[in-house]
Amino acid sequence: MSKKYFPILLDIEKKNILVVGGGKIAYRKIKTLLDYGAEIEVITPKIVEDKIQLLFDEKKIDITLRDFEDSDIENRFLVVGATNNKELNKKIYELGDSKNILVNNITTKKDLNARFCAIHRGENFQVAISTDEGDPKRALELKKQIKVSLEE
Known part of the structure; x- marks a missing residue:
């Protein structure tokens, strides 16, 4: 049986949001979140999508260049697992979900508790x-x- 998701509109202005990953899909998620006023930190060992670097240069996001650590999800409103590593995205989901943090995972339809529309x-x-x-x-x-x- 598949999960059922409750449709809701959320105020994410100035909310602390983490995006893990530095590629094209991470960029699309970041752009959507910025359109709604989120405060975003990106954690990734490497920026793959140049447009992410431009957002940092324009002081629209923060970037930390390193691997994800479990403690990175602390005090987050939403975490987006936007890496191409399915196991890491699943781990991010499990950590966040256990702490009642909203988690979007780009690599699966089941290991997430928040979906983008x-x-x-x-x-x-x-x-x-x-x-x-x-x-x-x-x-x-x-x-x-x-x-x-x-x-x-």
Whole structure:
């Protein structure tokens, strides 16, 4: 039986959020979180996506260049496991979940307790779309359809 996720909109402005990983998917997660005012620290041994370095240079995020340590999740509102290491992302989930911290994991649909939605923002509204089985491509297709429908 798959997990059921409760849809909720959260105020993450000035919330302490950790992103573990330095690649393209980590960058996409960071950009989304920054759009909502989050305070983000990235922990990664190496920045793979140059755009992450640019965000640091613009003082929009903090970066710590080293491997993830268990204590890194302490006092976090949300942690994103955005590495290409499934075992590490699972460990991050297990640590965070045991402490009631929201954790998004990019490498699985089951070892997480928080999912990102496909979001369309209009002038005075936003629509967030997610699929029960976690098919992000389908959610993006629906987002595009809704965007077209709302712009008509």
